[in-house]
Amino acid sequence: MALPTAQPAEVLRAWQKDDLYEKQLAESLSKLMSSRYASKATPLSSVIYRSLTTLKDLQTLGEEYSGIVQVDESYHKLPTYCSRLISILLSTFGENITRQIIQSAEKQVERNATLTSEAQNVILVILKTLGNIMPQIQNIHRGIAYMNGGPMQIGKTLTGIDYVHVRPAAAAYYAHLRLLGVVTLLHAFVSCGQTLYRSKKHLEQMRETPNEVDSNKSCVACLEEIVHPCVLPCGHIFCLNCSYGALESCALCRTPFTKNSVVPLMNYYPE
Incomplete structure (x- = not known):
């Protein structure tokens, strides 16, 4: 018999617990590291924490607390080692890597002598806009998870990882989570709209007064x-x-x- 899909509240509770433990580990690591490398403590703590749990076919402390287990898209098997590894890397480094790619693309556009000034401006504004809405993409994903369940991290969703209950969960209607999901989505869409509107105004301004x-x-x-x-x-x-x-x-x-x-x-x- 298939195990029931984990409810949104259980997934959220597990994510909050794991986030707390990772922050505590990062704080301890930062005390052992020189100030020059202290900023690396947060991603390092996440990799260590997940490597000692998820990559070892074990529940994280948060998942054990909530009684949930990671499964693949069939909901009958644990995710493959490759899927778990990729999800950890995406969750830990995905945003930073994407920003570096965008910054690298911006430099390439600025140095490209074959593009006209107007074309460069348009491409650069588009790249800046993508960088500015990245946090809102995460919020949109999180808002959907509040409403419909599923992992809080985009990395898990991209690799097809979900959760099931391994012990009976109290039946309850989590109306407050649905409301939180709606509010999160509305805020994210409004923020994206404002960013896009500002980008449009900047493009119009640069076309009208490019050298003033x-x-x-x-x-x-x-x-x-x-x-x-x-x-x-x-x-x-x-x-x-x-x-x-x-x-x-x-x-x-x-x-x-x-x-x-x-x-x-x-x-x-x-x-």
């Missing part, structure tokens, strides 16, 4: 509100993080610049 100083309150490079404005040698204004970050040429006119040529603007606020 940007007087908008939003930074063309990151599409966020300008914080600590800085002016480049070409005269265009961007936020501090973009000016001293990954930006190597002006996002408006494509003029290359060096970091020591960036001038922070004190007591200046775009209008």
Whole structure:
């Protein structure tokens, strides 16, 4: 007889427990590591925790607490070792790898001399938009899990991993989780809509005034509100993080610049 599919509340409870244990492990690891590598403690703790449980065909502490077990798409077998390994890597490094790919694509576009300035602007805005909506994609997936069940991590969903109960669960209608799922989805869709709208406005602005100083309150490079404005040698204004970050040429006119040529603007606020 097939085991019942795990209810959303049990999956959520297991995920919260595991997240707590991973954070505690990361905190302990950070104390043993030098400050230079302290930022690596979080992904390292996740890999260690999952390697000692999921990869060993064992329940995690959260799964044991909630009485659920990972299964494949047939709901009769444990996931294959390969599926479990890929799900761990995707859950731990998936977002960072995707962001690195986007940043690498942005640099390739900026250095591509065969593209027109308008084409470069369009592609760069699209790439920036993809980077900005990535957290909302996770929230959309989580909202669906609140409502319909299934794993909280996109990595597990992509590899076909789900959960079943291995001990009787109390029958209950989790109306609050459905409501939470609806609210999460609405917030994620609204945030995505705002990001897309800002991107559309930036594209329109760059088509109309591609070589004028940007007087908008939003930074063309990151599409966020300008914080600590800085002016480049070409005269265009961007936020501090973009000016001293990954930006190597002006996002408006494509003029290359060096970091020591960036001038922070004190007591200046775009209008």
